[in-house]
Amino acid sequence: MMQRETLLNWCQENLQAAQFKDYAPNGLQVEGEKQIEKIITSVTASLAAIEFAIAQKAQMLLVHHGLFWKSEPIVITGWKKQRIAKLLANEINLVAYHLPLDAHPKWGNNAQLAEKMGWQCIEQIGEQNLLNIGTLPEQQTLSLLANQLETVLQRKPIVVGNFSGSLKKIAWCTGGAQSFFQQAIDAGVDAFITGEISEAQYHLANETGVAFISAGHHATERFGIQTLGEQLTKEFSLTHQFFDENNPV
Ligand SMILES: [Zn+2]
Structure with a gap:
């Protein structure tokens, strides 16, 4: 069991997230439970990944592609509402690292x-x-x-x-x-x-x-988020599971 803030601080520091000019927020995107025991990693915060995290009773979904991009409308409607509603109803933290995870010299994509x-x-x-x-x-x-x-x-x-x-x-x-x-x-x-x-x-x-x-x-970006998940299990007392999707793009 881990404090969410401890995990986030560790990621922020080790991925040097503050140094990147990104078009998506890095770190916590949707707030859930404060204590983390199980993390699901996935390339993208798709509905399928969110539903998997719920089924696995995880407290955190850690992804490369989160939910909020500068190019998208800022309203929460349709598919985005559906995803966010499930995260909130189940107290699942959504945490995303985009460019910092592409670029990390060891764990990056x-x-x-x-x-x-x-x-x-x-x-x-x-x-x-x-x-x-x-x-x-x-x-x-x-x-x-x-x-x-x-x-x-x-x-x-x-x-x-x-x-x-x-x-x-x-x-x-x-x-x-x-x-x-x-x-x-x-x-x-x-x-x-x-x-x-x-x-x-x-x-x-x-x-x-x-x-x-x-x-x-999808295929070229499967490794970074998995490696980050594995690093977290080495560093902290929690479990991690990778959710893959058969995305042909
Ligand atoms: Zn990408």
């Missing part, structure tokens, strides 16, 4: 994807250092890299571009970072890996010779 894939990060550039430049553990072709991603992420990636030969330098950023592609091209990499692709990147990949791999927004 970018670092965890690199660890699972065996990539070595040599440089972090771009907006809030979210674009990682690095190397592969061994000589790899584009199709071998795509196969390895499929094995690690359990999802078939979309691969565009005509890069042939062995990949020397790659760039990656988990989630919806397709807009970083130009920066990756400018950094002189052979391939860029992120979670989502838009129409324009298909042409850029073909015209520049830099391959684009879209490996899934």
